[in-house]
Amino acid sequence: MANDKKLVEEITSMDVDFAKWYTDIVKKADLIEYTSVKGCCVIRPYAYAIWENIQTNLNRMFKETGHENVYMPMFIPESLLQKEKDHVEGFAPEVAWVTHGGNEKLQERMCVRPTSETLFCEHYKNIIHSYRDLPKKYNQWCSVVRWEKTTRPFLRSSEFLWQEGHTAHATEEEAQEETIRMLNIYAEFCEKYLAIPVIKGRKTDKEKFAGAIATYTIESLMHDGKALQSGTSHNFGSGFAEAFGIQFTDKDNSLKHVHQTSWGVSTRLIGAIIMVHGDDSGLVIPPKIAPTQLVIIPIASHKPGVLEKAEELEKKLSEKFRVISDTTDKTPGWKFAEYEMKGVPIRLEIGPKDIENNQCVLVRRDTGEKVFVSLDELDKKVGELLEDIQNNLFNKALKHREESTSYAKDYDEFKEIIANKPGFVKAMWCGDEECENKIKEDTTATSRCMPFEQEEISDKCICCGKPAKAMVYWGKAY
RNA sequence: CGAGGCGUAGCUCAGUUUGGUAGAGUGCAUGCUUUGGGAGCAUGAUGCCGCAGGUUCAAGUCCUGUCGCCUCGACCA
Numbered sequence: 001m002a003n004d005k006k007l008v009e010e011i012t013s014m015d016v017d018f019a020k021w022y023t024d025i026v027k028k029a030d031l032i033e034y035t036s037v038k039g040c041c042v043i044r045p046y047a048y049a050i051w052e053n054i055q056t057n058l059n060r061m062f063k064e065t066g067h068e069n070v071y072m073p074m075f076i077p078e079s080l081l082q083k084e085k086d087h088v089e090g091f092a093p094e095v096a097w098v099t100h101g102g103n104e105k106l107q108e109r110m111c112v113r114p115t116s117e118t119l120f121c122e123h124y125k126n127i128i129h130s131y132r133d134l135p136k137k138y139n140q141w142c143s144v145v146r147w148e149k150t151t152r153p154f155l156r157s158s159e160f161l162w163q164e165g166h167t168a169h170a171t172e173e174e175a176q177e178e179t180i181r182m183l184n185i186y187a188e189f190c191e192k193y194l195a196i197p198v199i200k201g202r203k204t205d206k207e208k209f210a211g212a213i214a215t216y217t218i219e220s221l222m223h224d225g226k227a228l229q230s231g232t233s234h235n236f237g238s239g240f241a242e243a244f245g246i247q248f249t250d251k252d253n254s255l256k257h258v259h260q261t262s263w264g265v266s267t268r269l270i271g272a273i274i275m276v277h278g279d280d281s282g283l284v285i286p287p288k289i290a291p292t293q294l295v296i297i298p299i300a301s302h303k304p305g306v307l308e309k310a311e312e313l314e315k316k317l318s319e320k321f322r323v324i325s326d327t328t329d330k331t332p333g334w335k336f337a338e339y340e341m342k343g344v345p346i347r348l349e350i351g352p353k354d355i356e357n358n359q360c361v362l363v364r365r366d367t368g369e370k371v372f373v374s375l376d377e378l379d380k381k382v383g384e385l386l387e388d389i390q391n392n393l394f395n396k397a398l399k400h401r402e403e404s405t406s407y408a409k410d411y412d413e414f415k416e417i418i419a420n421k422p423g424f425v426k427a428m429w430c431g432d433e434e435c436e437n438k439i440k441e442d443t444t445a446t447s448r449c450m451p452f453e454q455e456e457i458s459d460k461c462i463c464c465g466k467p468a469k470a471m472v473y474w475g476k477a478y
Numbered sequence: 479c480g481a482g483g484c485g486u487a488g489c490u491c492a493g494u495u496u497g498g499u500a501g502a503g504u505g506c507a508u509g510c511u512u513u514g515g516g517a518g519c520a521u522g523a524u525g526c527c528g529c530a531g532g533u534u535c536a537a538g539u540c541c542u543g544u545c546g547c548c549u550c551g552a553c554c555a
Contacts, residue, residue: 298513302512
């Protein structure tokens, strides 16, 4: 009987249809709502709260490493966008154009920023004159627009929220150092806060950012075995500086071009959290970024003393944790399911029997494990549990990634694995874009990155058999 | 942008084959009873049947167009 009722709001099982499971979750956990604007969603308060927690932590890490926040215009005149050739070619197919102001046709059309390199470059040209002005390490939080052909909430939408860091340095070495520093910050953030293990590496030329000399990436593996590019950090060398004329007078009185970087992560990270940690009961949010870390559910709340006790516990726990208490007249069972859907790490049940015994029940979202805890040591226990959940989520995700990572020594084996076993495949590559294209054509898998941690599986390219230059992580990607 | 699917109550959908007063479940509101895994009973409110044309005495249903959404490809964070 209870089971029949449970089916009413149940979501599609992730093993049956992962894509449907995903869209069920984003709707049922109140993360997004569709709008009348194609490819654009409302990011609802619960999802926005996750984003705010991401922002808070990244902002701290950015500032600790000497970055300042700024804000650039959202419009870019066509002539400015076109200054760097590779850049405009890369982005032109997906920019939105503004052609009119009121009823007047604009003399020059402007695009809505798909990314702000060109605006930062124009600005840097104006404010950088001397080596004393360097480095400039700016970041902005904003939204960007890319006219995507197919869209999915958080993973690919026409407009999305992100941060973009843009820095200018006196030397090549400094720029490279910054590029790697920010990649490391992203990796640390993903692993420590989002509990998502990542592979750090460099993108192949085919996959690198339009206008960059090198793109570095953190790649993570979703529960269905598809890869998600979760953050990128680019070294631009002096290419943009030359196109935009960003020069400074160095100590030796010679005129030099700056060396630049840019790096970004987006609300796509929310998609990663969903697809890495979620299960058939809904979201599972790592405690460190969960908008609500613990929800108090009073049992038999009409009985004397129960609501008062719930309120007392809420007040006490709120000193240390992000806590809410649900005192609505929904049934306990409904509330259990609701907060599981929303991925709240810990549920606290308190009823008349508990009050008599000076205890409560704690249920952890990741394992479903239930423990009785004395009210005297409640906050200590909650702290430990949150930490344990955070660690467990990371370890589970890491184990899944390791179990979903294979080696391929020859092309037949490679094709067999890609076709039958979801996940990463490590294989050698000659460095030739033709092989990348062939592999993609044959298998739909793409090169995810050349990891910093290289292994020598063989000395031959998996595809053409010529001498191998690097080991590459391959996989199907979002 | 290619292939497929779908637009009817807040949500999930039936009704379209064969044109004839707009339906169900769930949700929502109110009351009582309930409360340790999505409660029960009673009463009530809710619809430009995606949009625009057309055919017809009559269109949710037939025709044409159009917009949107979903899935899978191609392209991208």
